[in-house]
Amino acid sequence: MDVADEVVIAEAVASLFLPHLRPPLLALCFSGTSMNPKDFRSLAHQMVDWMADYVEQAGDHPVIPDTQPGDIRAQLPSSAPQEAEPFAQIFADFQRTVIPGMTHWNHPGWFAYFPANHSPPSILAEMLTATLGAQCMSWQTSPAATELEQVVLDWLRQMLGLSESWVGSIQDTASSATLVALLSAREQATQHQYGMKGAAADNADRLVVYASTEAHSSIDKGVKLAGYGLNQLRSIPTDENFAMDPNALEAAIEEDLAAGLQPACVIACVGTTSSTGLDPLEAIGALCKKHNIWLHIDAAYAGSAAILPEHQYILDGVEYADSFVFNPHKWLFTNFDCSAYYVRDVDTLLRTFRSDPEYLKTVYDPQVVNFRDWGIPLGRRFRALKLWFVLRSYGVKGLQEHIRNHITWAQELGEWVEASLNFELLAPVPLGLVCLRFHPPSVQDEEALNALNEALLAKVNQDPRFHLTHTKLRGRYTLRVSIGQLYTTRQHVVELWNLLQTTADQL
Numbered sequence: 356m357d358v359a360d361e362v363v364i365a366e367a368v369a370s371l372f373l374p375h376l377r378p379p380l381l382a383l384c385f386s387g388t389s390m391n392p393k394d395f396r397s398l399a400h401q402m403v404d405w406m407a408d409y410v411e412q413a414g415d416h417p418v419i420p421d422t423q424p425g426d427i428r429a430q431l432p433s434s435a436p437q438e439a440e441p442f443a444q445i446f447a448d449f450q451r452t453v454i455p456g457m458t459h460w461n462h463p464g465w466f467a468y469f470p471a472n473h474s475p476p477s478i479l480a481e482m483l484t485a486t487l488g489a490q491c492m493s494w495q496t497s498p499a500a501t502e503l504e505q506v507v508l509d510w511l512r513q514m515l516g517l518s519e520s521w522v523g524s525i526q527d528t529a530s531s532a533t534l535v536a537l538l539s540a541r542e543q544a545t546q547h548q549y550g551m552k553g554a555a556a557d558n559a560d561r562l563v564v565y566a567s568t569e570a571h572s573s574i575d576k577g578v579k580l581a582g583y584g585l586n587q588l589r590s591i592p593t594d595e596n597f598a599m600d601p602n603a604l605e606a607a608i609e610e611d612l613a614a615g616l617q618p619a620c621v622i623a624c625v626g627t628t629s630s631t632g633l634d635p636l637e638a639i640g641a642l643c644k645k646h647n648i649w650l651h652i653d654a655a656y657a658g659s660a661a662i663l664p665e666h667q668y669i670l671d672g673v674e675y676a677d678s679f680v681f682n683p684h685k686w687l688f689t690n691f692d693c694s695a696y697y698v699r700d701v702d703t704l705l706r707t708f709r710s711d712p713e714y715l716k717t718v719y720d721p722q723v724v725n726f727r728d729w730g731i732p733l734g735r736r737f738r739a740l741k742l743w744f745v746l747r748s749y750g751v752k753g754l755q756e757h758i759r760n761h762i763t764w765a766q767e768l769g770e771w772v773e774a775s776l777n778f779e780l781l782a783p784v785p786l787g788l789v790c791l792r793f794h795p796p797s798v799q800d801e802e803a804l805n806a807l808n809e810a811l812l813a814k815v816n817q818d819p820r821f822h823l824t825h826t827k828l829r830g831r832y833t834l835r836v837s838i839g840q841l842y843t844t845r846q847h848v849v850e851l852w853n854l855l856q857t858t859a860d861q862l
């Protein structure tokens with residue numbers, strides 16, 4: 356190599372970094388804003404400081420804001436500004452107007468619904484995702500995003516103890532994943548080959564879907580959206596533990612078959628939303644196998660618990676299933692949205708969702724996975740990054756420790772409730788949710804108990820340190836204490852239990 360060659364190479368390398376392009380490029384992206392490149396850097400640093408303070412002081416806000424409908428809107432202009440506004444002003448308004456109107460899901464006193472966690476590594480990954488601003492619909496539109504998604508979903512698969520026959524993708528929510536499963540089941544049941552005919556299947560109005568009476572509302576929604584119609588959804592009764600009764604399922608299937616209908620999909624729930632009931636997957640799976648019915652498992656909340664060896668039993672029978680979903684954005688410390696959806700048969704998925712317009716074709720298509728063909732939206736965020744950051748920052752052991760603590764504290768609270776003369780459990784406590792009610796021996800009337808517990812919940816929620824929500828189990832007004840927020844400690848659970856008791860005494 357002579358000197359001239361070396362100069363050419365050096366120039367080529369230098370041009371890779373495009374130093375001469377930096378100022379004009381940056382100027383371009385700031386043009387029209389009130390920000391310049393120096394501001395961007397310093398404002399970003401200020402915001403990171405604010406973020407670190409927020410995380411450190413997560414417990415200092417009231418969990419839910421003291422605000423009435425319309426309060427926030429009344430503080431905002433009714434149309435967009437014509438002129439650029441200073442960023443410092445925007446950020447000040449964020450603190451002054453937005454923050455007091457936020458419900459703080461990452462407050463240690465969050466015992467409502469199920470958790471929607473964030474965590475420091477997940478927050479940082481979301482910053483990078485936003486910085487890259489990539490649209491990850493195809494392999495070529497972001498190769499690393501596709502391959503990282505394949506890798507982290509396979510890590511998760513192993514963590515849950517699922518066999519190698521499963522392949523995963525990230526969906527925005529469990530609701531979307533369940534809709535994907537229902538559409539795939541419909542495709543399989545109607546036996547249409549990939550093509551435009553799929554939409555108008557001859558036997559579509561004979562297809563039947565089964566789920567328990569405790570199934571999540573996203574199943575009703577999915578059944579409607581997937582074109583089965585709600586009258587084709589059978590609600591199967593549950594046993595005393597709020598788990599689907601497989602005998603009742605079998606009877607419903609037999610009845611539909613006798614009526615000339617076609618059972619197409621059973622949705623089993625591991626960890627029902629009201630009370631974390633665990634549908635018996637082995638018995639349900641055997642029935643699905645016998646009748647060749649698609650089995651989808653909705654483990655949106657509970658799936659995370661299966662990373663604990665002592666809780667992997669909740670997925671016994673999962674190998675009968677065709678599809679499986681759980682939400683790292685609920686109980687695996689990964690920012691919303693991040694739902695892990697697994698299937699066994701990618702062909703059915705592709706038959707249902709693939710479309711190949713000319714403008715999306717790439718030379719790599721025969722060799723690669725294009726995740727746009729695995730679900731409903733075309734565009735996809737780079738969501739694997741936050742999962743990768745979380746899994747590596749905590750390690751499997753770190754994640755296990757958090758989830759194990761949550762379950763241990765829930766079980767302790769369950770024991771305190773059982774030992775109390777004035778409170779009772781309304782459901783078993785297999786995971787991190789405790790379903791309880793105030794039940795003083797002097798009150799036996801169910802309606803009076805419902806009113807009493809509704810009043811108790813309202814009073815407890817007046818305390819800015821805590822937030823709980825309710826459900827009804829067999830008509831009984833039930834307080835749900837869901838323990839799964841990353842910053843919650845045992846002490847928070849103890850204080851909540853004290854508050855429940857003292858508040859109930861005053862009723």
Ligand SMILES: *Cc1c(COP(=O)(O)O)cnc(C)c1O
Nearest residue numbers: 528529530571573628653655656
């Ligand atoms: C939370 C939940 C869902 C819905 O989850 P999204 O990701 O918000 O759609 C579905 N099923 C069960 C059992 C849930 O607990």
